[in-house]
Amino acid sequence: MNDSTKVLAAMLAGLAAGVAIGILFAPDKGSETRDKLTDALKNLGDSIKDRVADEIGNLSEVKDTVVEEIKSKMKSAEVEFTETRRASSATAVHAEETNKDSIKS
Numbered sequence: 716m717n718d719s720t721k722v723l724a725a726m727l728a729g730l731a732a733g734v735a736i737g738i739l740f741a742p743d744k745g746s747e748t749r750d751k752l753t754d755a756l757k758n759l760g761d762s763i764k765d766r767v768a769d770e771i772g773n774l775s776e777v778k779d780t781v782v783e784e785i786k787s788k789m790k791s792a793e794v795e796f797t798e799t800r801r802a803s804s805a806t807a808v809h810a811e812e813t814n815k816d817s818i819k820s
């Protein structure tokens with residue numbers, strides 16, 4: 716968990732505690748207090764769900780970036796391997812021809 720996520724979680728917990736204490740000490744009927752507390756907790760739950768959805772979206776973007784980076788590096792490695800293989804083959808053919816020429820001489 717990074718620092719901003721920890722701060723946000725602490726703020727949400729503090730907000731929930733403050734709302735709960737404020738509602739419990741309010742001079743309302745018990746049923747009204749329970750209704751207010753239920754609404755406050757639903758709102759807190761919705762806030763947490765929204766934050767989690769945002770973080771999942773961020774992680775998805777990071778994943779996509781990493782996957783594209785890996786694909787790019789793999790493509791570069793494939794191109795380099797192919798070029799090296801062609802160069803090696805050309806060198807082997809040249810060496811074979813040189814060897815045949817030296818044997819004929």
